[in-house]
């Protein structure tokens with residue numbers, strides 16, 4: 001479903017993580033408008049803890065270049081901003097994570113043994129999958145889990161609004177692996193930390209990766225009904 005959505009349900013159903021984009025630019029005025037609308041997302045105490053940096057045009061090109069240098073062979077990794085998953089992810093979450101990874105690489109026809117090819121594909125994250133526009137979402141370090149959940153609500157609201165305008169996105173927590181490079185480039189104050197990036201643009205419908213349909217666990221695995 002690539003056409004713009006015309007209802008919330010339609011937007012929810014047609015949103016997926018897009019990992020190959022067309023080069024068509026996204027008008028900056030449209031992103032400004034959608035960010036203002038997304039900020040109608042609720043937040044505990046109306047704290048609105050999100051900070052958003054938008055990257056496009058020359059700034060995005062310069063950032064891409066910085067990342068290419070950062071990822072050059074032999075470069076040292078950075079201390080991640082946070083643990084993206086718990087160190088030993090228990091079941092059933094571990095299997096869910098494994099399955100989506102395998103499904104992704106199956107679509108790309110990259111076998112499990114070909115670690116180098118899997119890593120090369122993963123590195124596309126750091127090119128925002130070719131998207132013409134990107135966001136970095138950050139938060140004050142003093143904020144805790146409730147405010148981080150507010151960030152999620154903001155981001156999902158934005159991703160649905162993007163669908164309404166026929167645009168696509170991929171949230172990217174992989175950027176937490178390069179917090180110093182991101183914060184340095186964007187000149188963040190020291191009390192700011194990255195949550196995630198987001199690639200934004202129009203999906204390349206012909207690319208096999210965008211045909212990936214992620215599964216969802218059935219309702220009975222995660223919901224209980226009391227008195228109803």
Ligand SMILES: Cc1cc2nc3c(=O)[nH]c(=O)nc-3n(C[C@H](O)[C@H](O)[C@H](O)COP(=O)(O)O)c2cc1C
Nearest residue numbers: 015016017019100125170171172173174175196214
């Ligand atoms: C906060 C957040 C961070 C994510 N980070 C990445 C990422 O770094 N790279 C990536 O390819 N996908 C990333 N994803 C996409 C998830 O893998 C995806 O949402 C999940 O597999 C479900 O698929 P769907 O979005 O297509 O429904 C992220 C999603 C969220 C919500």
